[in-house]
Amino acid sequence: MKGPQLGAPVLVTPEGWVVAGAARTRLARQLAVAPADIGGVVALSGDLPPGSSYRVHAERRATGAYSDVEDVDELVSPGAALLRAEIAHEMRGSLVETDHGRLRIDHGACAHDPNRSPGPLRVAEPQGRPPFPRRPVVLLVACDPEPDLATLEWMRTLTNDLECSDVEARLAAHRVPTGLHLTRPCLPVEESARALSPDLVIAVDDAARANVATWLRDDHWFFVLARVPSSTSILELSRFRVGGTDRRLRGHIGGPVDASRLAEVTRRLCAGPHPLPPGFDIAPPDRPKWTQRRFRSPRKPAAACTIAALAPSDESATARFEGFADHVGALGGRVTVGVLGRAAYEDALHADLLIARPGRADDDLRELIEARAREGLATVIDLGPETLTEGILVPRGATADLIGLASMATSTSVAVRDAARSLGARAQLLPVVLPRARVLEARTLRRARTPSAIVGWHLGTGAATPYLDAVAAALRELLDRRSDLLIHVVGDRDRIAAALSIERVMEAPEGLTVRSTWAANVWTPGAADVADIGDEIALAETAVLGVPAICAQTPQRGAEPPRSSCAVEHPDDSQDWFEALRELLDSPETARERSRETARHADGLLDPASASAIVNRFCGWARRGRLS
């Protein structure tokens, strides 16, 4: 018995068996969500339907429900098993034995013993065609009632080789050749050909060529390669001019065949042209009355539900939920936004969905989540940057408890989302969405923008960035060079170096109008991927205003800077900040160009249609239960 391994699960298969990719993926998924006492998931073997392949059979099985499983203490049928790394195992014949734990048989997964007799010849079943059409189907047909063994062997080898070259090959003959089979052969009759509806037919003999033309006379899509006797390899395509005599015959094949080349040729033939003319007698399709429209939301929006959003008494969190509520409303849903307390409790208790941001009243929130759970109602915990502290990438304490209790979480940050997932919760990114009126206001102000010498510096409210001094030095140099330059600071001014404590550096007045006058938005909150919600909202609004952002290229943990921003490659180098700003301030042409680009991207990503898509996705995600 092989001892416990570390790391990834191990696929254990009887000697010579094959397990298709579809089955492997399915086993992996089943094992990932299986209870801890399940040591492995098993794919049993079975007969292939006539005209099918081990791969197609596995794909068809894989469309079955994930719940079609059976847990056993011991395997009594041969099969392939995906075992957890720590499970010791042994093969006894074609049976897998493990030293402990139960095994889960997944009836949606199957393995294949290619050395087993493929079974009696029968008419191919339509199930032999791939359910996920991509690989071409090639049918090798021999109609000679007594094919010679060499021909059968040529067909069997080529069929198997094509299977290994990502082509679905099938063998149709009056005798089953002996040897390894990755497919189950079928009878060379019209029903088989129609069931498989091949893309390419390899007519092994003259009778096959003649029969196929008749069998598939109405089929739009197939071509024929005729086999010619040869001891050397032949694979020739004939020219395919308009007005040719045989529309189907595309070439000849013979001798030992390079299957990968034949696969390539097959794929090329499949890509057309297919010169079957349209049927002019076909009446125009009978269609429902669709309406001419440029844009409208769906009739039955995903957001047609009641949602309660609870924020601690935090202005920016409330602003986030209000933006969200505005777009849910636009999709026909209803959101009440409030602070956890008696007034909001009833709404929060009975809403179809509750989104809550942890804060001071976490015990009350816990109680609320439990009460809702008893009613079968879901709660989503919306997580801010405070979820993660310096160097600690897993939520702790009350927040972790709430995530565990609700088992669903959202955040604007990839890092926070991943942290929530690491606790086993379903977690999704829920980006900032701006209320429609706010977007409209920002766009209106954008139209009035003129070149200016005001730079906004968004310090942010989160953790201090390590490169503030470099930014301050760059701004100091610019202030020295240009006497008309003003700096508007947003955030904690105490962080600014003393060198910038001069008259022309001032606290930014509130409002979009002021921000619309900025030439640039120097954005240096703690880190782009864990920025405070307020900082993120400000960044989004300023982008809609058409103010280009300048920020560090890789703020933290590989996060990317916002689109259209000028990314400073070396944020510790003041010269990099200086150059990025100088270019915008000194060249009106560059400033105009960058402003246009910023506005264009903001319109693309922050407009109401995008916000609707975000809200729709959130609602769909929240509605769908996790795979059991």
Next chain:
Amino acid sequence: MSSPATPVTVIVPVYGGASDVERCIASVLEHAPTSQVEHRVLIIDDAAPDEQVTAVLHHLASSQHPVAVEVLANPQNVGFVRTVNRGLRHARGDVVVLNSDTVVTAGWLDRMVETTTSLPDVATVTPLSNFGSICTVPPTIIGAFALAGSDPRVDECAAFILEHSIGLHPEVISGVGFCLYITRAALDLVGELDDAAFGRGYGEEVDFCLRATALGLRHLVADDTFVYHRGGGSFGAERAELMQAASEVIRARYPWFRAANRAERARDPLAPTFAALELGLAERREDRPHVLHLLHNSLGELGGSEKHLRALVEAMRDEFDFSILHPSEGGFVLHTMWEVGGPRPVEHEFLLPGGPRQTTALHDSVAADALATALDMFDFDAVHIHNLIGHSLAPLEVLASFEGPVVCSVRDLYLACPNHSLLYRNEIGCGIPDDLAVCDRCLAETRSSDAEQLREFRAYVGAHLDTVDTWVFASHSAADYLDRVYDLDPARVEIIPHGATIAVGRRERAVDEELVYEEPLRLAFVGMGWVKKGLAIVNRLADDFADSDIEIHHFGELKDEASAELHAHGPYDNEVLPDLLRQAGIHIVLLPGPYAETFGHVMTEALAAGLPVIAARYGALAERIRAHGAGWTIDPDDQDEIRQLVEDLDACRDEVLRTTRRATEVPLEPVAATAESYARLYRHRSSDPVRTNGAER
């Protein structure tokens, strides 16, 4: 065409400005020996009060000259127009009325004569000048040759104009009086200038020209000839008054003239000439190869071809200069983009003569002339045809004699059939049938055409296949479609997949398994929402899945009717499309149209978003899906199969996951990465042996 009536008499009325007169006559005499035109000079002294003028004229009359110089004197001052009329009566052949404050330049008379013969029924010809109403060169040229200063570089300017002019000889409503060549035929038909109405001057040449026009004669500009005109000195304080009076007479006699003149200014028949001259100032660097692109639209349009060409031009600007010829509402536009050392290429647009384009499929002579003009205007080292729509097939004929390499990118199947979608009723793919009776019926419905015209069309292309040195396809499938109609030499076929026209650096590589397994299946139809791209199929899917969790989205402009069940997001910006698709939680991009794509930029955008694609089982999309396992192929005519596929994918998220992973691994390159492949084709000279099959061009 006709020969000039010789001898041509150069009539110079003189009143004041001795030094001007001396310089003017000296310039005429200087260039007389090299002229092939028999001519003489007639100077008429209109009782000049300045003794210096008299002295100059006396000297001229008493000297030997390479051509005959005759000096007449009016006994009393009669004014400019009567003086000219005296000259006209004195002359026998064609005449040139030349102001005495002008300076003519080398070859001036010969080229003016040549202009009179470029079209029939020419009444007058006017050269370009620094001070000559509509014939005034742009300020940049005036500045470059100091023509407004005291020491103008007249000969240099004339040589420059001769070198850079495109010699269009544009037609104008009226000639300009500072140097007006008048044919004897016109004089015989129209008569003299109207000295009763315009006695002292101003407006008389306009009146003469409009009378000539009324008789079916025309007025041309010798846009390769420059005559300096100091100008502004005549009539002193009277000038404004005379101009006003002349204007009133013209308005009374020709009420339509003002509007026509305004229209002419707006149309600006000299714009191409002046643009060429301004471009000449920029001095394209001769060491840089120059490639002419033929496109169906301007580069500013948003189509895939335009974006691709823009990216290609940007990627190759270090080595090549480019010009783009494309049809527009008003005719054909030549857009030049040359590197002359600045931060951006120097760009100019020329509206080429010929008027609005026609829609002739075979040979549009306007298109042929436009291309021929473009080739005459500048030296080109290579020509790259991107799309012949709007050009007709004429470029294939025009370029047959082009010496450099001709590259043709086959971006659609227009060359196989003018109904280039190869779709009957916009829905049913034909695959290029053998039976032309099928085409006959289809073309009658889709193009008001027939099989006979298709036969002619294909015969024309077939006869000009050798014009193209390299046929470039973005997929094997596109090559195979065209190969069904024409005998393309395989040695002349290149497959160069298009690079991505959006940034692919930010491409999503990691697959979000939670999205795959734990959200409703979302499919997005992306791009222009019309039937030929599969909107009808998408609508049916949206209806079919209306009561399920499966969502069908559309990103793009809706052109045809759409289901109310479709989540329609409206137009999008390609650059942010991958982000939009990710934000919306899309799993699969649906491109189910029956149209046989030749490449599929939208598929590239889907792959950039890390998403697999469902597309028709034929065409380039299918080729790309099969090559990388990056999606699934469907029969666009089989709605049941499509619906079943979507249901199976909803049931089997493992398949979605595996295919999504493959989609993220498909190598994507920006257009810049393909630039070297094109550069190789452009660099290849026709004199180089290129044929691998032994045939050399």
